[in-house]
Each structure stands twice: as structure tokens, then as C-alpha cells.
Amino acid sequence: MSLLLQSIVLGVLLGGLYALLAAGLTLYFGVMRVVMIAHSAFLILAAYLAWWFSTETGIDPLVSLIGTVPLFFVMGVAVQRLLISRLNPSSLTMMSVLLTFSIALVIEGMLGFVWSGTQRRVRLSYGGGDFEIFGANIAVVKLIAFGLAAVSLLALFLLLTRTKFGQALRATIQHPEAARLVGINTDRIAGYGFGIGLATAAIGGTALSLDATIYPSLHWHWIGPLMAIIVVGGLGSIPGAAIAAMLLGLGQSLLQIPLGTTWAQTFFYIALFLTLMVRPQGFFGGRLAQRF
């Protein structure tokens, strides 16, 4: 019983982190039909910046968010305006895969060049800390990562539903031409949308750095599961990504008990395969995606 409870707790915490890591990925696709292979490379870049900041200053890596969130937002706008917007609209989705694949390679190479391929880990006084609730142990770092995910996703949700910019962004997602007709500068909005996506990567990468050993090629291990999450959730739907992340995180954690690690990981790809077979628009997408 305690293993089951422990696995549920771990699965929920993992699902929260997955939701944060996948949020930006689904936003890019929702706004611009861009498949952003480099998203996980930006996550690892943020993780490296958090590690570097913490190592150089001795201050908690979470403080680095003050710098990395705006930096990543600006980088996102720049990537969209300077690179993505130049792609031919008729082949945008396909070409974005190639373009962002090359961006991922550049980031990986740069990380290796600057900080070498050595595996790094942020040294935290509370890294191994935990407390117990009803017989289940909860790690402090995992709870912090989960909290970051919850706050960021809520902020993102409020930004998209309660602000004028959010309305413009949703209008751009739902019908770009109609949005242009009512005076929305969809190019600028798309740039900001991309910037917000990368800003979530800054938060996600920092959360990841609290509890993971990082190295330049780590992003290849993340992009597959994250892609599976946003397809199952429905491309473009942030609540869909969050629900799918939670279900897949929990499923992975629980399947581990009877089936072992390899099959538990394969669960993501089985879910991806079944989604594409049965409901290609995703289980939580469709109309939900239009509403956020």
C-alpha cells in the first residue's frame, strides 16, 4: 500500500513538472503551427544558466529566474521574428522541424563548448531533503518544482484568458485572418507568443536543474516524451497538455511497479501511437484548445 501511495505522490509531482516543460511546446504549435524541436534544448540551456549562476554566486538557482525569464522571452521574440517568420507559410510546420532541429544542435554544441560535456548538478543544501505525509515521502526539490509549475501554468492561463494580449493571442490562434481584419498585428502577437513559450522554458529548465544531473545532450531524452504529451493533450491546448502530462506522469509512475522501467517509459509512446490512431487531434484538444 505504501508503495502505491508513494508512487501516486511521485507521479503527481512528475506530472506537474512534465506539464510545465510541455506548456511552451504546445503554445508554439497553437500560435504558429511550429514544431519546436529546440524547446528541450532551451530547457537545458536554462538549467545550465541556473547551475552556472548558483555556482558562481552561491545564491539559490531559483533567483536566476529574475534574469533568465526576460532573457528567454526576448530570445523567443528574436527567434520568431528573425528566423521562423521567414519560413514559407505553406511548408511552415515541416520546415520548422528542420530549423529548430538545427537550433537545438547549435545550443547543444555551444553548451559543450562553454561548459564541456561534464555532467553538472546544482549543489543544494535541501537537495536530499524530504518530509513525510501519510507514509509517503515528499522531496523538497520536487515540491518546489511542482509549485513553480502550478504558479507558472496558472499565470499563463490568466494571461491568456484575462488580458487583452491574451485575447489577441487566442484570436491569432483561432483565426489569424479574422484577427488581422479586426486590427490585431498577428506578426507581433506571434512573436510575443513565441517569447512566452520560451519564458516557460526558462522556468521549466530552472525547475529541472533542482533535481537533475545535466549535460549538453540531455535534451534529446526529453523531446520525445514532451512531444508525446502535447499530441495526447491536443496540439495547442495548454489545459490539454497539463491534463495529459499529469495522466502520463501518473501512469508512468504506477506502471513502473508491475512492469519495470523500460515498459513504463514505453507507455508514453503507446499513448502517442493510440492517440494518432484513434483521435489525431488529441484527447483534450479540439474545442478545448480553442478555449484554453
Next chain:
Amino acid sequence: MKVSPRLRLTALAVTGSLALTGCISSGDEGGSGDDDTITIGISLPLTGDYSEPGKGIQRGYEAWAAYINENGGLLGKQVELEILDDQSSADRVASDYERLINQEGVDLVVGPFSTRLVIPAAQVAQDYGFLFVEPAGAAPEVFEQGFDNLFYAAPAVADDHYNYLADHIEQMPADQRPETAAVASMDDPFAMGTAYGLKDRLEEMGVEIVVDEVYPPNTTNFDSIAAKIADSDADMVVGGTQYQDAVNMILALQQLDYQPEMAAFSTAPTEPEFESAIGGNTEGIIAPTGYTPHSDYPTNKEFVDFYTELHGEPPAEDQANAWTTGQVVAAAVEAVECADPDPECQQQLIDWLRENEVDTVVGPLTWDDQGRPQGAHMIQQWVDGEIRIVLPEDLAEAEFIPVKPRW
């Protein structure tokens, strides 16, 4: 004019042979044409997944070549290394050795890093009749391929890495031995070799294996594995690990408040970054190692001094294994008095190593017919904030801690 198919085939065969001969002869001119040098070809993973250990091996090889050259060279000739980057790719490493032998015309070849790359590289060397001494293919698979040219330049194969620890546990009084053990290993020939070598020995002595997990190399989350181990409350945890998975697993175990009496992990605990990565809670963690800079084998002091002067820090296991590879090749070359790609010379080198013992920085080495070294790894343990040799007792720098303090 009509050309018969047979004539075409003959022409193709002749052209092919000429081209091949051309390649080989032009290669000869490229590498060993210079009588004053001996060129040694190596392909290493300088980029990609294995780039860190790959660069460590490179530093070891380069230090060895520099040392040899400063001390009169091999057979009076200067040693030159021809190093290619295989990008951690098994396809690429095979074509690299083809290129080294055929186009670069090297006199000798030595091995790359990792079992995955050693096997394809050794196959190419075997096809051309070259001696193949390698510093990093310890998994059982390496020695099951039927290579008769391969020699692993380290004290023991992966299965035997924990032998001294297993012997020690066996000799403990029955009431002090661990009763249960949890085993988790990366799905990797080397990591599994080390973990399952110990697991088999533990089972033989009656220790119950309560968790037996194998995880894919790309695993990033160790929570569930840790939850299983913590739930089993095993007396001992054995990790068949590389660096990052060992660190992630140990932290996940700490976060679940699991406290084993013995904790053994391969590879990671001997790495310089290990202590900082797991927040300093290293006391009592066990790891097998083939090398320590403190050992008093005859040539080790020269190696440590030379390497430390060159790089400002003492050598680690990867560098020692590369240096050992150089020592093994050099011993054969000096004994047989030849170092060229000629099959006869290469066969003499192979035959000599089959019959003889070589003194190296990791101790005296001899090999069986498949190239397995006939030795054992030492066991290190974190004692008073430092990793020290604890087994075997005649080499021990510190006393074995039988019950691991809290981490």
C-alpha cells in the same frame, strides 16, 4: 564493340584490385614511410555521449606518447599519434579504423572508449590482422566475439569488478552479512556486467535479491526505481551505473529516506564531481576501481609525476587505462623488435602478449585466449570524506566500513 559479361567482370575485378592495392600502398607511404617515427592510429569519442571519458582516454594516450618520446622513443623511433573523432558512433568508429589502416597507413592501432565502440573497432583490426590492445571494453560481450587479436589493458573484466567485495561479504559472520539486496542497473553491457557479477555472488551466498531492475540508458527519472528499493528496505543496494544515473538514483533514494547498510555503485563514486553532486553525503559508498594514483606498482610513480606535471592534476582511471594500453603495446614492440603493419609483425606482437606478463601502472597483466585480463579490481570506499582503497587488505589505505553511515 561488344564486351562479354565475363570480360566486364574480369575488368572490374582487376580495376578493384588495383584501386585497393593503390589505397593500401599509398597509405603505407603516408604513415610508416618515415623510418624515424612509429604512427599509432586511434579513434576516440571526442564528441557525443562518451566525449568526457573519450577526452580522458585521449589525455592518457597523449601523456604516454610524450613520455615515451622524452625517454628515447620506441625502438629508438619517435611515437606519433593519429587520433580521429568517432563522435561516439559505432558506425563511424569502424570506418575510422578502416581509414587509419588503409589510408593513413598507421603502424599500430589501439582501442577507443566503451564496449559499444570497442567491438566494431576490434573487428576491423582483426580483419586486417592488427594487434588490438584496448583501454575500455570490459563487458562480457567483448570477449565473446571470437577476437584473437584483442587484449583488455586493465586488471579485470566487468563481471569480476566486485570480486574482492563479494569475498569480503562471504567471510563476514553470518549475522553481520546483508540478508537482502536491491539491484538496479542501466541496460548497458559494462554496467550490467558489474552489477550482475556481484548479484550472482550474493545469491550464491544466500542473500535474497528483493529488487532487480534494469533501466534504459536514456532514463532521466529515478523516482519509481528508488520507490521500489525504498519499499523493499533492502540491507544492500547495488547500482550498475554510469555517472549521471548513479547520482540521480542516489539522490532519489535520499529523498525517500532510504538508508541501506551497504551501497555499491560502479563508475560514479570515483569521479571527481561525485561528492559535490550528491551534496557531500558520500560516507561509506563503495565502488570498484582498476586504478589508484597511490598504488606502488613499479612504473606508477613515474606516470603520476609525469601526468601531474603535464596537466596539473593526478591521473584518474581513464587516463591510467590509456597509459596502460601504451605500456602493453610498448612491451610487445620492444620484445619482438618490430612495429609495422606487416601481418607477420602484427602476429608476432599478438603471440608475444599471449605468452607473457606485462608490468603496468595497474599491476602485472596477463590474458586468457579471449583477451580477458587475469586480475581483479580493487574496492574503494568513501572514508572520512575521501575515496580510499579498502579491499584487498594488503593494498588497503583505510579500514572497510561495514555499516554505511546515514546519507
